[in-house]
Amino acid sequence: MSVLAFAEQRNNTFRKSAFEAVSQAKILADQLGKTISAVVVGSNVENMAAELGKYGASKVYVVQDPTLSNYSTEGYTQAVCEAVAKAEASIVVLPATAMGKDLGPRVAGRLKAGIASDVTGLTVEGGRLQITRPMMAGKVFQKMIIKTEKQVISLRPNVFRATEASGAAKVEVLSVSLNPIRAVVKETRVESSKKVELTEADTIVSGGRGLKAPENWDLLTKLAEALGGAQGASRAVVDAGWRPHEEQVGQTGKTVSPQLYIAVGISGAIQHLAGMSSSKTIVAINNDPEAPIFKISDYGLVGDALEVLPELTKQILKLKGQ
Amino acid sequence: MNIVVCMKQVPDSETRVKIGADGKSLDLSSVNFVINPHDEFAIEEAIRLKEKHGGEVTVLTLGPDRAENDIRKALAMGADKAVLLRTEGDFQGDVAIALAEQIKTMGSDLVLFGKQAIDEDSSQTAQLVAEYLDLPCVTVVVKLDADPAAKRLTAEREIEGGTEVVELPLPAVIGTQKGLNEPRLPNLKGIMAAKKKPLEKKEPVNQASKVETVGLELPPPRAAGKMVSQGLDGVPELVRLLHEEAKVI
Ligand SMILES: Cc1cc2nc3c(=O)[nH]c(=O)nc-3n(C[C@H](O)[C@H](O)[C@H](O)COP(=O)(O)OP(=O)(O)OC[C@H]3O[C@@H](n4cnc5c(N)ncnc54)[C@H](O)[C@@H]3O)c2cc1C
Ligand SMILES: Nc1ncnc2c1ncn2[C@@H]1O[C@H](COP(=O)(O)O)[C@@H](O)[C@H]1O
Numbered sequence: 001m002s003v004l005a006f007a008e009q010r011n012n013t014f015r016k017s018a019f020e021a022v023s024q025a026k027i028l029a030d031q032l033g034k035t036i037s038a039v040v041v042g043s044n045v046e047n048m049a050a051e052l053g054k055y056g057a058s059k060v061y062v063v064q065d066p067t068l069s070n071y072s073t074e075g076y077t078q079a080v081c082e083a084v085a086k087a088e089a090s091i092v093v094l095p096a097t098a099m100g101k102d103l104g105p106r107v108a109g110r111l112k113a114g115i116a117s118d119v120t121g122l123t124v125e126g127g128r129l130q131i132t133r134p135m136m137a138g139k140v141f142q143k144m145i146i147k148t149e150k151q152v153i154s155l156r157p158n159v160f161r162a163t164e165a166s167g168a169a170k171v172e173v174l175s176v177s178l179n180p181i182r183a184v185v186k187e188t189r190v191e192s193s194k195k196v197e198l199t200e201a202d203t204i205v206s207g208g209r210g211l212k213a214p215e216n217w218d219l220l221t222k223l224a225e226a227l228g229g230a231q232g233a234s235r236a237v238v239d240a241g242w243r244p245h246e247e248q249v250g251q252t253g254k255t256v257s258p259q260l261y262i263a264v265g266i267s268g269a270i271q272h273l274a275g276m277s278s279s280k281t282i283v284a285i286n287n288d289p290e291a292p293i294f295k296i297s298d299y300g301l302v303g304d305a306l307e308v309l310p311e312l313t314k315q316i317l318k319l320k321g322q
Numbered sequence: 323m324n325i326v327v328c329m330k331q332v333p334d335s336e337t338r339v340k341i342g343a344d345g346k347s348l349d350l351s352s353v354n355f356v357i358n359p360h361d362e363f364a365i366e367e368a369i370r371l372k373e374k375h376g377g378e379v380t381v382l383t384l385g386p387d388r389a390e391n392d393i394r395k396a397l398a399m400g401a402d403k404a405v406l407l408r409t410e411g412d413f414q415g416d417v418a419i420a421l422a423e424q425i426k427t428m429g430s431d432l433v434l435f436g437k438q439a440i441d442e443d444s445s446q447t448a449q450l451v452a453e454y455l456d457l458p459c460v461t462v463v464v465k466l467d468a469d470p471a472a473k474r475l476t477a478e479r480e481i482e483g484g485t486e487v488v489e490l491p492l493p494a495v496i497g498t499q500k501g502l503n504e505p506r507l508p509n510l511k512g513i514m515a516a517k518k519k520p521l522e523k524k525e526p527v528n529q530a531s532k533v534e535t536v537g538l539e540l541p542p543p544r545a546a547g548k549m550v551s552q553g554l555d556g557v558p559e560l561v562r563l564l565h566e567e568a569k570v571i
Binding site: 070071073074077097098099101102104105106108109110112113114115116117118130132133134135136137138139140141142143144145146147148182183184185186187188189190191197198199200203227245246251252259260270271274277280281282283284294295296297298299300301302303304307308311312315316319 | 333335336337338339341348359360418440441442443444445446447448449450452453454458459460461462479480481482483484485486487488489490491494500501530531532533534535536537538539540541544545547548549550551552553554556557558560561563564565568570571
């Protein structure tokens with residue numbers, strides 16, 4: 001019996017959430033007295049697999065084939081299920097990323113397993129997984145258990161820590177004869193390869209209508225750059241065409257959990273809070289002392305964003321000695 | 323094309339959460355229900371595909387009788403008929419199995435879903451139904467082109483920092499995302515017509531759920547935050563607190 005982590009990679013680079021999944025699988029395996037393994041799926045991924053040993057995996061299964069160089073639900077589901085069989089895994093841990101959210105339920109369906117999606121808390125009691133996950137946009141938390149023998153869980157990125165340990169993993173390449181794939185990814189368009197991905201960023205600076213005009217966005221970008229963070233946006237400014245939808249935080253955008261979230265000129269509508277209320281430290285800058293965002297902020301500054309942003313950027317650069 | 327749209331009725335996003343007396347379900351007594359906002363994109367897309375290529379749109383909902391209200395709204399937008407898999411109170415069974423078993427009987431070319439139901443926030447039902455029906459599936463779709471003659475779809479799905487372009491054959495399952503279209507508002511004619519459109523009510527296949535909720539908890543209240551001085555005067559204080567107290571910069 002074992003716990004199997006799906007270690008997501010794209011372009012032969014592991015995602016940070018892959019390490020989070022492996023680390024958390026290791027913790028669960030230790031608590032449940034099971035072994036821990038991981039699976040890497042892709043094309044020519046054998047050489048990168050051993051790295052997962054650093055995060056606690058003692059065994060890494062590799063399923064590689066040129067047809068797996070792009071993600072596909074069907075190909076990856078088959079690959080993961082082969083690894084589940086080989087590892088005799090009873091628990092599968094995935095990151096709740098675009099790939100993991102698509103793949104996890106399909107794997108669960110095939111294994112006739114129950115699934116818990118976008119999990120933020122995991123403990124073991126009486127040999128059983130006790131799962132916590134947000135519902136209703138984080139306004140309430142569900143405590144749940146999975147009743148089937150096989151269990152699939154996807155972890156909200158940035159919530160569980162990736163912890164490096166010392167350890168080496170044995171790598172085993174599985175030979176899998178892949179079924180034909182019906183839904184084929186023909187092309188992957190990456191629009192922002194250099195920028196820090198929002199859902200995995202440690203620091204996010206988000207702006208709303210309080211920035212007044214798209215020309216002022218540069219002030220926000222400079223602050224994000226000074227902090228080495230990613231940029232987010234409220235729906236109001238996405239709908240107004242100031243920012244692309246991929247930057248939208250909230251119920252109809254991305255869910256983020258950074259260490260630091262700075263909301264500038266954002267009122268704090270419930271649909272925005274839905275996407276960021278699990279951030280560790282929240283800072284609000286808003287010229288209206290009654291703005292709802294202050295109610296959930298750890299630090300608040302009442303002031304004009306256009307005046308405050310340049311000064312804040314300057315002082316942060318100074319602190320960092322630049 | 324015959325299209326099935328899976329639509330859920332959910333508490334609207336402004337709902338204040340109250341936990342019920344049993345500690346594990348929501349108190350829904352004073353809740354305002356709406357069509358799951360993500361499902362509006364699925365309904366709209368189905369109607370557009372019908373308008374372009376012909377065929378029929380059927381709304382499929384699993385839920386209690388009160389869902390009829392929102393099913394009629396989808397019919398008023400332009401769907402042709404509906405099936406309500408009627409439940410009493412909280413459904414204890416497996417939702418994806420119940421939907422899949424019903425869809426099996428409907429002979430559809432395309433099954434559309436929303437990205438996620440905003441009550442439970444699971445984002446899993448489309449993928450599960452696709453697996454149970456052994457159909458190809460693309461989720462979080464922001465652009466969809468159908469070629470019914472060739473029985474093929476091209477879908478663009480949102481991923482971190484970009485999109486994937488996926489080609490797949492019909493029949494298929496698609497999960498929709500904001501950006502795909504602008505859902506229409508029903509007009510008066512549509513609302514009148516909806517009253518007469520067929521709505522079949524039946525019992526869902528009830529297979530035991532694979533998961534169990536053991537409790538609901540409100541998030542711990544965030545301690546009242548610190549307000550620093552207003553305007554530029556607050557900046558040095560804020561930087562110091564973030565550096566020394568929160569240790570995040
Ligand atoms: C179904 C549904 C889904 C939604 N999904 C999302 C979502 O995913 N994400 C999201 O963000 N929203 C979402 N919304 C919209 C949400 O309800 C709000 O309308 C939106 O978040 C408001 O954006 P905002 O805070 O930028 O704008 P406003 O609400 O207009 O707030 C602007 C703020 O800026 C402040 N301000 C003005 N001038 C200045 C200045 N000079 N300096 C500093 N502050 C200033 C104002 O005091 C105000 O608080 C959704 C709504 C619905 C109905
Ligand atoms: N009870 C239901 N009845 C009909 N469709 C549903 C139901 N529950 C979920 N769905 C569909 O599945 C999608 C994803 O829901 P979920 O997996 O619960 O987040 C929703 O957007 C709906 O399209």
